[in-house]
Amino acid sequence: MTRTASHPAVRAAAPFHPADHDDAWWRSAVIYQIYPRSWADSDGDGMGDLPGITARLEHLQYLGVDAIWLSPFYTSPQADAGYDVADYRDVDPRFGALADADALLARAHELGLKVIVDLVPNHSSDEHAWFRAALAAGPGSPERDRYIFRDGRGPAGDEPPNNWDSVFGGSAWTRVTEADGTPGQWYLHLFDPKQPDFNWDHDEVRAEFESVLRFWLDRGVDGFRVDVAHGLVKQPGLPDWHNRTHMLGETDEAAAHVLDKVKPQPTNLSPYWDQDGVHEIYRSWRRVLDSYGTPARILCAEAWVEPQERAVLYTRPDEMHQAFNFDFLGTPWVAEDLVAVIERSLEAADSVGAPSTWVLSNHDVVRHATRLGYAPGTKRKNGIGADDPQPDRARGLQRARAATTLMLGLPGGAYLYQGEELGLPESTTMPDEFRQDPTFVRTGGEELGRDGCRVPIPWTKDAPGFGFGPSDRTWLPQPEVYGDYAVDQQRGVAGSTLELYRTLLATRAELGLGRASLALVEGYAADVVALEAAGPESGRVLVLANLGDEAVELPAGADVVAASGPLADGRVPTDTTVWARLA
Structure with a gap:
């Protein structure tokens, strides 16, 4: 019937x-996220790198995106896959050298692709020169004041300064051993212990990051995606907080509040998320970017903020240009909920004169071709393992194609995650011995973590490592089924997911749907x-x-x-x- x-x-x-009659490029841009570890390996060591990215950029010109966003490639011990930065002005040798970054920028611009790089301002690596200096200098020193060090509670100072938990599990505080060998102060890390939080009340921290912005802008980057943009400023006094914030959500009903089914707890009630003081930081950054003239260099916020009315504050005219619409990402495959989140998102964005910026997958969440293979309302876990209920892969792909077609028909910007144009599913059967996400370790395996969405991309079905590099080495194992999704199996094939994405992007541009x-x-x-x-x-x-x-x-x-x-x-x-x- x-x-x-x-x-x-x-x-x-x-x-x-x-x-939208503003012709600024970023207002309707489609931006493709590259996770450098997993895009393409040029030297056969099993780890993706910058020369590998450069060699494969024609794929993105063929696809039809406007820009790329590179996850971190900076010098790092890789405790959190590069989101623990030891040097913000250099390239980690695993990925190449500064000359390789320059070559990538030049080639991307030749192909008409803008380049956005990740910036990680909430925390550094514990191997950053500043943190090493802080440990050596001791309590009360100017060096320690660049980070958040506090004396412990209890008679011997052997209890953390407050009760905050880490997003990755366990306490958000680690005690140091002082230079004389005695137990000393504690430092804050909202994520891994190897990621100490900066003190953004310190003028030197603010000046340093404005300098980092200029360093990369002078090399030709077109903007920055700002990691944990809502976390830089902490409430004075660092009061106890009795809730643990899960940045990525744990169910696919994260946007249910758009129908007033669940009233969200405003994120700024937490003493370490979405504090009003972050906005002055981004106003100062906007002034730096605007000084480079046109075309605009942009800022995009990774801000897990509720409700939408607070999220759009990050995109006021003198702050950031974009902020990811995570409410849309978390909305279940239910028509009523989708209509509500689209309407509310656009109304909120319109209230500050900004575009909404849509996204369905990234390096921190289960791929949407897999998420949508479960029934709406299914508890969404941080990682899927072989012992978990498995998704309906065919249904997930069908829904993912439909969800992407819906998303790309909406006005505003959009972000795509590498491999989604292939319909790539999550790796859901990875043996635990291969997992590297710190969440897996710090929760004792209770949360499997994000490795499943970070597996290297398949380029050629019948090549070692599916063409990821010149050897069969890959830093995470690729499921055998990935061969069927390889680029060479889809390019030019009518009805393939790759060709669907090409059609959508070309038609979207032709019809101006991003500005409609x-x-x-x-x-x-x-x-x-x-x-x-x-x-x-x-x-x-x-x-x-x-x-x-x-x-x-x-x-x-x-x-x-x-x-x-x-x-x-x-x-x-x-x-x-x-x-x-x-x-």
Whole structure:
């Protein structure tokens, strides 16, 4: 039976998102995240590197993205895969040298790709020169004041200064041994003990990071993705806090509050997240970036902030340009919830004159081709193992294609994670002995961590390591099934996920969907997401995602320009999204 809309062409009286007439590149850009360890290996050591990235950039030109974002490649002991930085002005030898970064920037720009690099300002490595100096200098020294050192509680100072927990598990405090061999002060690390938090009340810390910004801007980068952007400033006095904040969420109902099912606890109630003082830091950074003229160099916030009204404060006109829309990432595959999160996200972003920035996968979450292979509402874990219930891989891919088609039909910017254009699933059967995420170690295996989404990319099915490098070595093992998803198995193949992404990106650019206005379309059943985009290039375009059990009829005269999967006699099947021009 086919369900038809009783009034398929009826629109909301007015768009809830007005057309964006600002032509700044970043407002509608599609940016592709490269995780350097896992993109391409040039020397056969099993670890991806900068020359490997440079050699494969044509793939991204072929795909049709506007820019790339590189996860950290700085000098680092790699305790947290490079998010523990020992030198912000150099390249780790595992990834190459500064000359390789320069060559990558030059080649990307030749291909018309902008380059955004990761910046990690909340914490450094414990091997950073500043932290080593702090340990040597002792309590009360100016060197220690660059970080957050405190005396312990209890008669002997042998209890942590407060009760804060680390995001990675265990206490957020580690006690040091002083130069004379006695137990000493404690230092704060919201993540791993090898990642001590900076003291952002210190003028020298603020000046240092403005200098780091200029160092990379002078080398030609086009912007920065800011790690843990909501965590830099801590509440004065560092009061106890009786909740542990899970930055990535643990269920796929993280956005349920958009329907007022669950009222979110504002993140700024925590003494170490989303404190108002962070905004002055980003205003000062914006002044630095703006001084480089046009085209704009940008800042994108990784800010796990609730509610949306607080999240968009990071993107006010004098602060950051973008902030990831994590509410959208966490929304279950339920039409009503998706409509609500899209509407609320755009209204919140519009309130500060910013675009929303959509994302479905990254290096910190289970890939959406796997997440969507579970029933909506399934408890979402930090990592999936062989002993866990396994996803329906085919259904997950079908829904992932539909979800991406919906996302790329929305106005604003969008981020893609490497391999999602291949439909790559999470590695869900990795033996525990290969896991490297510090979360796995610090929780005693209770949380498996993020390694499953970080497995090296398959390029060639019949090559060692699926073409990741010149040897068969890979720093994490690749599931055998990855060969079927390899680039050489999809390039030029009609209906492949790679070719779907190419079609979506080309059509999105041609129709100007990233700058269009958006309105809800009435008359469809509750399990359908129906939106109308409108703009000078696009005309009227219906973006329709069918999450129901029955095929949906399109309006008379609708001309389908993109679809996440085959249609059934012109009708939209279950778990399929279409873009269709309207007369």
